[in-house]
Amino acid sequence: MTHTSIIILAAGAGSRMKSNLAKVLHKISGKPMLYYSIKEALKLSDDITVVLYHQAQKIKEEMNKYFDDINYVIQDHKNYPGTGGAVMNITPKYEKTLVLNADMPLICANELKKFDGDATIVMSVLNLDDADGYGRVVIENQQVKKIVEQKDASLDELKITNANAGIYQFDTKFLLENLANLSNDNAQKEYYITDLIEMAINQGKILKPLFVNEENFKGVNTKFDLANAQVIHQNRIKKKFMLDGVIMRLPDTIYIEEDVQIQGECIIENGVSLLGNTKIINSHIKTNTVVEDSTLINSDAGPMARIRPNSEIKDTHIGNFVETKKAKLQGVKAGHLSYLGDCVIDEGTNIGCGTITCNYDGIKKYETIIGKNVFVGSDTQFVAPVKIDDDVLIAAGSTVTGNVKKGELYLTRAKKKTVEGYFYKHFGEEK
Ligand code: UD1
Ligand code: CA
Numbered sequence: 001m002t003h004t005s006i007i008i009l010a011a012g013a014g015s016r017m018k019s020n021l022a023k024v025l026h027k028i029s030g031k032p033m034l035y036y037s038i039k040e041a042l043k044l045s046d047d048i049t050v051v052l053y054h055q056a057q058k059i060k061e062e063m064n065k066y067f068d069d070i071n072y073v074i075q076d077h078k079n080y081p082g083t084g085g086a087v088m089n090i091t092p093k094y095e096k097t098l099v100l101n102a103d104m105p106l107i108c109a110n111e112l113k114k115f116d117g118d119a120t121i122v123m124s125v126l127n128l129d130d131a132d133g134y135g136r137v138v139i140e141n142q143q144v145k146k147i148v149e150q151k152d153a154s155l156d157e158l159k160i161t162n163a164n165a166g167i168y169q170f171d172t173k174f175l176l177e178n179l180a181n182l183s184n185d186n187a188q189k190e191y192y193i194t195d196l197i198e199m200a201i202n203q204g205k206i207l208k209p210l211f212v213n214e215e216n217f218k219g220v221n222t223k224f225d226l227a228n229a230q231v232i233h234q235n236r237i238k239k240k241f242m243l244d245g246v247i248m249r250l251p252d253t254i255y256i257e258e259d260v261q262i263q264g265e266c267i268i269e270n271g272v273s274l275l276g277n278t279k280i281i282n283s284h285i286k287t288n289t290v291v292e293d294s295t296l297i298n299s300d301a302g303p304m305a306r307i308r309p310n311s312e313i314k315d316t317h318i319g320n321f322v323e324t325k326k327a328k329l330q331g332v333k334a335g336h337l338s339y340l341g342d343c344v345i346d347e348g349t350n351i352g353c354g355t356i357t358c359n360y361d362g363i364k365k366y367e368t369i370i371g372k373n374v375f376v377g378s379d380t381q382f383v384a385p386v387k388i389d390d391d392v393l394i395a396a397g398s399t400v401t402g403n404v405k406k407g408e409l410y411l412t413r414a415k416k417k418t419v420e421g422y423f424y425k426h427f428g429e430e431k
Contacts, residue, residue, distance in 0.1 A: 004116070005092030005172065006041045009083055009193075010034050010102035011053035011075040016221045022055040023220070024102045025062055028230050029237060030257030030275060033105040033220060034059065038067055041100065043109035047093040050102070051086045053077040082190025084182040092172045099193065101166035103220045105229055111216045115169040120205035123147075123197060124165035124212045133221050134163030135194055137209070144209050145201065147194035151187040164194060165217040174205065241268075269302070276309070294324075308341075315347075342384065343368040352378035352396065359384045371406075 014023025024034035034050070041048050052059055053075040060072055075086045087099060098115055100107065115122045123144070125137050136157050138145045147164045148157050178199050182191045200207050220226050238251045241262050248254055250270035256262075260274045264282035268274070272285050276293040285291065286302030293309035301307055301318040308325035318324070319335035327340045331347030334340060338351055342359040345351070349370055357368040358381050366384035370376070374388055377396030382388075387403045388410075394400060395411035404410045424430060 003094045004045050004096040004098050004169070005047040005094045006045045006049070006098045006100065007087055007090055007092065008034070008037050008041060008048065008050045008100050008102050009086045010037075010059065011051045011056075011077060011086050012083075012103075013054045014103070014221075017223060017226075019223075022059055025055070025059060026220075026223075026226055028105040028226070029233050030259070031066075032062055034063060034102045035066055036105045037100055037102045037107065038063065038070060040107055040109045040112060041098075042067070044112060045094075045098075047071075049073050049090050049092070051075050051090070053086075080191050082184065082188065083193040084179065084191035084195065087175065087193060088179050088191075091176075095172050096169055097172045097175055098169045099167065101219060104166060104217060105220060106214075106216050106218050106232055107167070108216060111212065112167070114210060114212075115167065117169070117208055118206070119169075119208035120171045120174050120200050121197060122169040122208045122210055124167045124217060125209045126163040126165045126212060126214060126217060128161055128163055128214065131161050131163040133225070134165075134219065136160040137162040137164055139209075143201075144197065144207055146198040147192075149186065149188070149192060149194065165212050166219055167212075167217065168193070168196075170196070171205075174200065272302075342366065343370065343382075345370045345374075346372045346390070348373040349376070350374070351376045352380060354379040356381045357384060358382060 010024045012023065017023045017026060025032045028036065038050065049071045051073050056074055063070060073090055076089065077085065080088055098112065126134065133150065135147045135149045136153055137147055138157065138160065139162060178196055181199065182195055184191050186192065197207065215232060218229050218232065220229050234255065237256050238248060238254060242248055245265065246262050247267045253270040254268055255273045257275050259277050261279045266280050266282065267284045269285060269287045271288040273290045274280065275291065278291045278293060279295040281297045283296040283298065284300040286300065289302030289305045291307040294307045294311035295313065297314045299313045299316045299318065302320065304320050305318050306323045307313065308323065310326040311324040312328045315331045316329045317333045317335060321337045322334050323339050325341040328344045332345045332349050332351060334351035336353040338355040339357060341357050342365050343357050349372065355376050359365050359368065368382040368384045368386050370388040371390035373390055374392045376394045377398065379397045380394050381399045383399060383401045386400055389404060389406040391407050392404050393409045395409065395413065398410055398412045400410060
């Protein structure tokens with residue numbers, strides 16, 4: 001299929017999303033829907049055109065984060081609205097042109113390859129229990145006759161369960177010759193790409209319907225569709241990891257984004273979210289833990305831990321209610337209730353419950369560096385910047401405001417005081 005041009009239609013307003021964000025920027029597994037269309041298209045062709053109009057600049061900026069050298073075209077939406085209008089004024093390089101709607105985040109290159117063929121048009125058909133939201137494919141005597149849009153359909157046509165999935169491979173010459181003949185004489189006053197089907201049939205051209213499934217071809221028009229598509233996408237991601245040997249407890253409750261890597265023997269418990277550029281290697285992530293843009297190797301975290309961006313955690317135990325951010329921990333135990341941000345902590349060190357790295361003075365962020373075999377007592381605050389050498393003991397309840405040298409005990413506590421019988425003096429005598 002290498003000699004096929006691809007046009008991705010992403011100019012629509014997406015009004016059914018009821019959102020200020022352009023439809024194709026809504027995310028599935030952490031990436032905008034349009035990302036998936038472009039990513040899969042790039043596997044098949046070097047001639048890709050993305051058609052934009054609504055929020056074009058914003059969409060381009062977002063896509064520039066992921067792809068270079070994509071050809072964007074702005075639709076003349078004012079004069080030629082609709083999916084047919086969107087393909088006007090494009091000159092595909094190759095003899096065949098594949099047109100994709102950009103609101104189909106589940107498509108994959110292998111499925112798109114099936115559109116290859118000699119027909120003038122290869123079109124995709126979904127057979128659904130309920131085709132609500134899709135254009136209906138009118139089939140008579142086992143021949144496709146036309147596509148009728150939901151808004152233009154008669155009551156009988158609305159009952160049709162064959163839907164247009166929204167992907168077509170055109171003979172490029174046919175496409176270019178017939179676009180000018182589209183009209184906007186329909187309920188939406190738009191130029192429909194789907195009208196080309198009837199034109200091809202009337203000209204006696206060969207039309208090939210390709211039956212496809214919603215697993216790969218679901219269209220997203222509403223936030224309900226978005227949620228359903230995401231479930232399918234998540235199941236794909238999780239299935240792949242489980243087949244690779246990852247244990248998932250109650251996988252339906254786990255959320256894993258597109259770029260996450262999981263390697264070796266790992267257990268991911270229920271309610272875990274693995275976000276962004278996260279890498280989990282030979283580790284155990286316990287219930288309701290969130291890991292974002294971080295790496296865990298030979299470690300365990302949670303339940304209910306929060307590993308925030310740029311944490312590098314190796315051979316380490318992270319317990320409940322521990323939050324890390326930009327923390328480099330190697331061979332550390334931090335079992336309970338701590339905030340470890342902008343810090344480097346070395347092997348054999350124990351972080352007591354309630355430890356806080358005070359990394360921010362309201363203006364700048366500062367680093368806490370803790371060496372090997374340090375015993376940090378509970379309820380310690382490190383007021384950064386601060387450096388603790390190896391073999392140090394920090395007494396519970398200390399506020400560490402300066403560097404501590406190898407072998408030292410560090411202790412800051414108010415002097416102990418007791419006043420005998422003070423309770424009764426304050427609240428009255430014992431009854
Ligand atoms: C379209 C099809 C419908 C099919 C469905 C499959 C038409 C007329 N109808 O309907 O038969 O069942 O997809 O999901 O094609 N777009 C533009 N410019 C525009 C309008 C839309 O680029 O002026 C883009 C949108 O950004 C979107 C795609 O085209 O990515 C489809 O548009 P949408 O409005 O969602 O079409 P549907 O009503 O779903
Ligand atoms: Ca759609």
